[in-house]
Amino acid sequence: MQEATDYLTISEYHSLLGAVEKKYDRLKRKSIRNLQIKERNKLLLQMMWITAGRISDVLSIRTEDIDFHGLTIKFFVKKRNVWHTLSIDSDIALLISNYIRTLKVEGPLFTGFGKDESILTRQYVNQMLEEYSEIAGIRKIHPHLYRHGLAMYLLSQGVPMEVISYRLNHSSTLTTAKFYARITPDIERNIIKQHVTSLMGE
DSSP: OOOOOSSOOHHHHHHHHHHHHHHHHHOSOOOHHHHHHHHHHHHHHHHHHHHOOOHHHHHTOBGGGEETTTTEEEEEETTTTEEEEEEOOHHHHHHHHHHHHHHTOOSBSSBOOTTOOOBOOHHHHHHHHHHHHHHHTSOOOOTHHHHHHHHHHHHHTTOOHHHHHHHTTOSSHHHHHHHHOOOOHHHHHHHHHHHOSOTTOO
8 A cells, every 4th residue: 555645746736726726716706805815825825835834834924024125034933933034036026025915915914804804724724725635636635745845845856955954944954854855766866867967877
């Protein structure tokens, strides 16, 4: 019996993003609120991926935590009781900027709309992912698979363990290696290709 992959694959990540669009397209009533929910949930999935943050930490991100000039984002890591600053690229910065401007978001990035403007809960995200997983036709996904997923994706692209460790805000690279120093055939192939043309020395 094959073990279930304990991280979100890049293919599953894109399938979930597609599921957000599919759900909205299926709605008979395309209200402004439904459009807001679609844009919010899509950005949330993208932020969960690029930050590799624990879900409670991602949900705590506020508009003032985004530095659009320095291209960084910071959030408070509750588990370690520290602030963590990450680089972001111009693409995700533009997505965040458009989201804030279009939906007139102030303060917490991920809240309800209308009468209930409280910050989204872990329970909401779990239910959201369960629904999107079903729409996408993939296994049931939970938030922490995003964190593992980005780590494995970066590893597969040849990113050094030290950089992955920083991204995940681990206390040391030993912690990162304990969980992610698992080389799969695809990871091995990609990394070798970056360094040698052929194993035959040609």
